[in-house]
Amino acid sequence: MTRVLVVDDEPQIVRALVINLKARKYEVDAAHDGAGALELAAARHPDVVVLDLGLPDMDGVEVIRGLRGWTRVPIIVLSARHASDEKVEALDAGADDYVTKPFGMDELLARMRAAVRRAEPVAGEDDSLVTTEAFTVDLAAKKVNRDGADVRLTPTEWHLLEVLVRNAGRLVSQTQLLQEVWGPAYRTETNYLRVYLAQLRRKLELDPSPPRHFITEAGMGYRFEP
Numbered sequence: 001m002t003r004v005l006v007v008d009d010e011p012q013i014v015r016a017l018v019i020n021l022k023a024r025k026y027e028v029d030a031a032h033d034g035a036g037a038l039e040l041a042a043a044r045h046p047d048v049v050v051l052d053l054g055l056p057d058m059d060g061v062e063v064i065r066g067l068r069g070w071t072r073v074p075i076i077v078l079s080a081r082h083a084s085d086e087k088v089e090a091l092d093a094g095a096d097d098y099v100t101k102p103f104g105m106d107e108l109l110a111r112m113r114a115a116v117r118r119a120e121p122v123a124g125e126d127d128s129l130v131t132t133e134a135f136t137v138d139l140a141a142k143k144v145n146r147d148g149a150d151v152r153l154t155p156t157e158w159h160l161l162e163v164l165v166r167n168a169g170r171l172v173s174q175t176q177l178l179q180e181v182w183g184p185a186y187r188t189e190t191n192y193l194r195v196y197l198a199q200l201r202r203k204l205e206l207d208p209s210p211p212r213h214f215i216t217e218a219g220m221g222y223r224f225e226p
Contacts (some may be wrong), residue, residue, distance in 0.1 A: 074115035
């Protein structure tokens, strides 16, 4: 049974989420502030976290960073903040998706299911290693190694790398990448891809310009070449 940690200081939202999630056979824990969220996460080990950014004791981004210090649990941000820079900050801190209030319950549940699926290990990939002349990707351990040292990637950078590596040699469209990494609401935010591909090239390519492994197909998408 999937366990969900709901973090929000609005009692009516917490109540609505708890009722809807329990009706769909989820196990649910709820916290009303950041400190409580971090304590519950450590004690209960949820499978997914639904997190409001506007908490009374700390900003939700601090909670994301606190969680990312020890767990890769999927985090879905639930917030009334609409500014794109705030969304990017939350995603950069380690959030997996972002749903803006007011939200539809069906959409939120779909995002949760997708986030949990992405976090599940894939059967038969316990020794899935992809090796290039510059770096090695361990899909099972979710690690990248270059020159004998682990490369630190943000969760968003890892998700993008993983989608490309799993489709090695094939063109992955901009829309597909945006939808799989950021969610359906971001299918037109092609600037995200430019920024994050540049970061991956800088961290992993022997020579980011011209790139050998992360190829841009102008106007269409990107391709990973081992």
